[in-house]
Amino acid sequence: MSINTSELRENIVIKFAGDSGDGMQLTGSQFTETAAKYGNDLATFPDFPAEIRAPQGTLYGVSGFQLHFGSTRVHTPGDEYDVLVAMNAAALKTNIKNLKPGGTLIINIDGFDDKFLRLAKYDKLDNPIEDEKLLSNYTIHKIAITQLTRKALEDSGLGIKEIDRSKNMFALGYVYWLFNRKTDFTENYLEEKFSKKPKIFEANIKVLRTGYNYGITVEAASSTTEVQAAALDKGIYRNIRGNEALAYGIIALAYKTGLDVLYAGYPITPATDILHELAKHKNYITTFQAEDEIAAVTAAIGASFGGGLGVTASSGPGIALKTEAIGLAVALEMPLVIINVQRAGPSTGMPTKTEQSDLLQAYYGRNGETPLPVLACNSPADSFDIIYEAGKIAIEHMTPVMVLSDGYLGNGSSPWSIQDPDLLPEIDIPFANQDHIKDGKFMPYLRDERLSRPWAVPGKKGFEHRIGGLSKENETGDVSYDPENNQLMVELREQKVENIAEFIPEIKIKAGVEKGDILVLGWGSTYGALMSAVTDCHDQGLKIGFAHLRYLRPFPGNLEKVLSQYQNILIPELNNGQLIKIIREKFNVDAIGMNKVQGLPFTKNEIINKIQDILKSE
């Protein structure tokens, strides 16, 4: 007997939670890829423990993967879950508070024995899965996942450890059934992944199907759930993580410009994934794992001097180490892309958690007057565009550019409308030519209308020249201690960066009204939460607008005008107030801050509440 009814839902938030050894990241990303295949819009939020392998069953060892997918536009991984899969007691404890009343709770009851309860700090007399009051709030699916998995594999010849490791496939199969989705995408994936381990492959497939069939067999739900494809714009899509998108953007830069791109990095969470991805693509770019962050950024500078494009990435503490060298790149006026995948600070802070607290460092964190453009991605997919734009600016304006992402964007994923690299905007490389020769001498600091200087690459006869960090004479680039020249150069470099405002798009109101009570102004990874919150508030009739900055230095030319259209400016940030300082200073606007420094993204509701508070207090 099979269930024929299927409930239609617009959006679903599902959370897979278990031990870090339970394979929740894999489970989540498989479900995500399948959702993507089904054409859903989506946003993900993987959340790992700080430990590499935390001991089984502990609260701090819970690993989670949250997915929001839908047939309408999805902006965030969601505040609360429609479905929670809890592989053990600790996973339930840390997640149950975010399960919506009436939501679906899938429990592996084998994860609730005395030991698991103790590790999760439940009193063993208070086993939550026997707590009728608690359970009555949800639709409950209690399944002995571990036992069923073991049963399924009793003849597999595998050891108990290996068998237990595949229980995530049971959960995944079961959830596929619940959402009326086929297992074949995952089956293909498993085939490839375990091509050299046929036994493991077979075991996983078996358990996956067992889970799926279990759903059919026990008619566990009164109906399965259907989420139709989203009405995305026309195009070819894939699901992409932010760090991957950054890596692909760098590859696109290499392909389009024909420049040798050197990506020089030193491992650090959460930026390292970019290097992991790029290391696979030596056919497009060169990667170099340096001895530290200073060597990484200076190697990148060396590559740019050699007529390549130097790119480097790090996170907070590593960026701090690079600041002296970035100052050199500013003084040299050298193309260079620096990526900061921000994480919760200060100092080592909470390396696996997200934060936006390096904006002021990006602006001001160097000795001397060292203006440089600052861009920030607003979604995993946007990371591709941002890095490409950053590279274009770096090259066309001969300047280092700082790109800000963060742990939330870097690890999270969203659908990306894949771009054909051949159709990306052209990049105009300001190579030196005969026009830059005066009286037989090459002028490395002769400026064009953008105030940008010519790029003369070693090997080019007649263009030999020396540059350095000492104050340089305009045009000739010779060392100069002339006071007025020094001031001129400081002002030219500042002006050059300011002028970039003419080359970037204006800022647009993304949601809500163009004029009204509150403008919510954001930047970076908060885009989704702000977008959803403002959309909701606007739907409720509030006179509210939303704008989001992708260009933080210089600001879009129309920003001041946009700000002037609202009574209040609300600037929510995952830091203690950074963009707000710059906005207040630049535009003399008494903006309102909203700050969260908890290593977590904003929820939509936090923003809505704040908006309502502001309107109430008026």
Place this chain on the structure above:
Amino acid sequence: MSINTSELRENIVIKFAGDSGDGMQLTGSQFTETAAKYGNDLATFPDFPAEIRAPQGTLYGVSGFQLHFGSTRVHTPGDEYDVLVAMNAAALKTNIKNLKPGGTLIINIDGFDDKFLRLAKYDKLDNPIEDEKLLSNYTIHKIAITQLTRKALEDSGLGIKEIDRSKNMFALGYVYWLFNRKTDFTENYLEEKFSKKPKIFEANIKVLRTGYNYGITVEAASSTTEVQAAALDKGIYRNIRGNEALAYGIIALAYKTGLDVLYAGYPITPATDILHELAKHKNYITTFQAEDEIAAVTAAIGASFGGGLGVTASSGPGIALKTEAIGLAVALEMPLVIINVQRAGPSTGMPTKTEQSDLLQAYYGRNGETPLPVLACNSPADSFDIIYEAGKIAIEHMTPVMVLSDGYLGNGSSPWSIQDPDLLPEIDIPFANQDHIKDGKFMPYLRDERLSRPWAVPGKKGFEHRIGGLSKENETGDVSYDPENNQLMVELREQKVENIAEFIPEIKIKAGVEKGDILVLGWGSTYGALMSAVTDCHDQGLKIGFAHLRYLRPFPGNLEKVLSQYQNILIPELNNGQLIKIIREKFNVDAIGMNKVQGLPFTKNEIINKIQDILKSE
């Protein structure tokens, strides 16, 4: 025959200029020390070439020493000179524009032969010392200093090189005569300096007296000049350079607190002189020349962890390297004093020149939310007080503190009313005690009313504890990834620094009116120029006031009120606009900037002109 007339003058600005091999720094500082001995108030401005030993006679090889001394208060080394001593053509060329009309020009005519003219890029047909039009503007003393020196020493047995090296003594002797000052201070100095080289000693003395006697003999001037002692407050004074005052302040901290002070540094211009001075005083403190700036700051952190006081200093690029470690000190809440003797940037910039462009770096130049107090010295002598106050804050509030000086203050000198260390303010060291033990466990982050934590030093039984850069639980200091706790700690650290406003003096109007058209607001080394300019303008009847910030973070509690008393706020800075950004942001004040980024201090007249412009445009 001797001259008996002597003209009385309140203030004199004298500039000694010659080759870097001509000993101008020595000449200038000898004249300075003698002026100090005569009780004059004074300010100096040594100005070296960037090269260690630039080739003789070149324009870029000119070394100068400017001294302003007087019987009234002296705030700056002066905009223009009353007396210029030019040892060669290049020295004349680079300095003549700043000699006051009617001023005294003392020329070594031997420095104007064809070779010197060519090196100074004078056309040899246009020898300036034969240019009647030029000379008619000044009182001219043409002297064949080199020849006369050689003559004086022809029997000395010294080689020509050594002989020529003492010609600065001729100039010095001559200027002593001109100002009616005895040579004995310098004679004592020479005796000590050359105690092991009697021949050189005798030669120098001989030339010094020859110069002096030459003045008497040739009756070179119609009258000598007299500058009487200044009416300084009661006290014992000495002339002190800024870097020396910083070093002494550190010694005072060691003496008063009884803490082992570790000064860890890595050489860099212009901060290194602090290390040079402290290295002499191992009886008071320990100095450590580290392998780089990162090792220096982390060694200092290690010393503070050990219950000493860690102090480190550098200049721009070196501070950039320290930022990651400073972030650690913020997270640890560890006492630490960081000195930035700023120099002209960005990058290597003009290392021997002055600038104030690291204020925003001091404020924001670290990853994550890392508030720390920032103080700035306003004169060479003030450097002593500032560093002492910084140490007091660092210890009492358990925080790293940044002190900003700059090349102008570090190398320049002013009279210092010497303080008896025994009378300096007491410093209250927050050592851990039994009150910080809860349930038998020491609580390294249990806070007092200042929000400051207890300092438990290795060796203290029962107070064993571990701290680090990871997010820490309040009170226990244990590693914590709790979101709310993280936010709490970020806010507590910020609040702790803000609270310091309650412990520092209010800002006072230093000159002019308490309410009026313009407030000139400065910080750091511009004090003298701003003070003089505002005083002049106020004397001319303008409604103008002057306030100067020694505490930049937090600001004095009454700053906002003071700002509100004026129509306009003018913020002159030796950077491209940094304090102004913070003031605009914090107080929503549309201040007016005035920026000079030339490696040079402001002149009084530049400030006066700007003030007049503002008033005119009203």
Place this chain on the structure above:
Amino acid sequence: MKTRPGQSTKGVSSPSKSYASNQEIRWCPGCGDYSILKQVQSVLADENIPKEEIVFISGIGCSSRFPYYLDTFGMHSIHGRAPAIASGLRAIRKDLNIWVVTGDGDGLSIGGNHLIHLLRRNFNMNVLLFNNEIYGLTKGQYSPTSPLGTVNKTAVWGTIDLPFNPLKLALGADATFIARGLDIDPLLLRQVLKRANQHNGTSLVEIYQNCNVFNDGAFSVLTDKATKKDNTIVLEHQKPLFFGVNNDMGIILDGFSPRIVKLSEVSENDLWIHDEEDSLKATILTRFFDNPENDGFPRPLGVLYAVNRPTYEDQLRGQKKMAIEQLGQGNPYELFKGKNYWEVK
């Protein structure tokens, strides 16, 4: 004991447990770090060092979590800087017992410079370099000790960076004490740690440590019962070099070239006699495995080299004492005044 030689008679030996902090240990189950922690605790107990006199300073890495698990003073600092922090601490605190814990990434990649400068300066402290030939904490990138050709996340096509030979590098930087231990040879590790602690100067102990998650088995030939005896050689001062399952293999020096011989074929007297104070022989020992000619040589364990040289802090204190004798230590008022002061009345 390192800092107070007479100490061990001071009290009863503390059980090693009392050196454990109240923090839950968060390394991966099976990680070699556990065993190292245990041996260190046991050595601290055996040497009977008062807890409050001990300081552990570490950088960042799995290994650098070490200080949290000891109930002593400790600092988990920033990546690569522990040697410099510890140097600053030692400069003013001769009385403490100081340990630096670092990894192959922390100590040799970002922190390489501080390490070599520490070694030449010879501050008295024990540096434990946990070498797992991988970056553990950041999840498996190659490190400066990963063997050539290692394939992993950042070396998809295999590493091409010749790895450092840490002990050889240390000799190049004039280390006064170098030794090597294994995470799971507790007895040897304790011996080595004790010797390191007794050495007055910087002692560098390289500890091969298995990262069972990202680099499992990197040292298994050295640790597995079946292969261990044939592939390691435990050095003892003034003892001949022999090894092998049956203790029947020896090493002789043929000019500069070490050669493996069967004990049955040479007399024990002809074997290379280990001399801890011979830096050239130590150099040869460090090259047992990175010289292609020495293929098949056993990995030397134990103390390779140990000589005395004045410590930095002793010389610093000597200078301080001299300065105090010459210049006094009272109120610095006179110093401040100098000679050229004047009085305004």
Place this chain on the structure above:
Amino acid sequence: MKTRPGQSTKGVSSPSKSYASNQEIRWCPGCGDYSILKQVQSVLADENIPKEEIVFISGIGCSSRFPYYLDTFGMHSIHGRAPAIASGLRAIRKDLNIWVVTGDGDGLSIGGNHLIHLLRRNFNMNVLLFNNEIYGLTKGQYSPTSPLGTVNKTAVWGTIDLPFNPLKLALGADATFIARGLDIDPLLLRQVLKRANQHNGTSLVEIYQNCNVFNDGAFSVLTDKATKKDNTIVLEHQKPLFFGVNNDMGIILDGFSPRIVKLSEVSENDLWIHDEEDSLKATILTRFFDNPENDGFPRPLGVLYAVNRPTYEDQLRGQKKMAIEQLGQGNPYELFKGKNYWEVK
């Protein structure tokens, strides 16, 4: 020539002047840097390397002003980082002739880590380490090569930091080429520079350089006519080691110990024959002067050690080639799409 072996036939030899830039040289009169500059220019000319293919990268210090004075491509960068900058450049530019100019402070103090990592990686470039045993540019503080007990501005009571022996350190870091020259021995310096330039890999040349302003005469026993011959020994591959005013002194190896002998007392055949490829002998050579037992030994000059090992960039290019063969280099659209794309129509 370093980067294009067939090159020297390409044109007529350029006079060394043509390698001089139009910038006025600003070292102190008498500085040893002048002579080094001249020899480098002359070697560039002799080797006939096209100016536009040459890049000089330096850090900060007097020595690091070097690139300004050559009419080639050049970068005067930041303190200590030249090896890393040059590595990045070399990683993408195999075709250039790359030189790094650094000082004892720049290269061994702040930049020590980059230097040792460069050596193990073996990027092809020539590193000229101007060793004047002092910080020149910052006006006379001690450096990591200042001899023990040096008294100067930052060491009022004498230094207590054992200096690095740069070439010994380099061997510890697996350098493939180490050599030593003197600023004012032009012939030898040119020879050494040529050899360095011909070496395919990182060649480290330590050049003793007199800073006549802050450390005058540091090397005078090695350079003064009267003492030079007795205090230096010029190494030549496969030639016996002899030296002395009358060329009458030699060195033999007695086990591991070098000994000075009179040529009259031993046959030339018994002398130590220099073997550039023997790293252990090179180690002994580097220790001629910091081993107290070797007091009175002459300072080895010339090429101490030179072996071949694949360069980093060659291996990198090998991998790149392989990757291109396997994966292609066209439009990465397919890569971007991956397998799990879907289409919205």
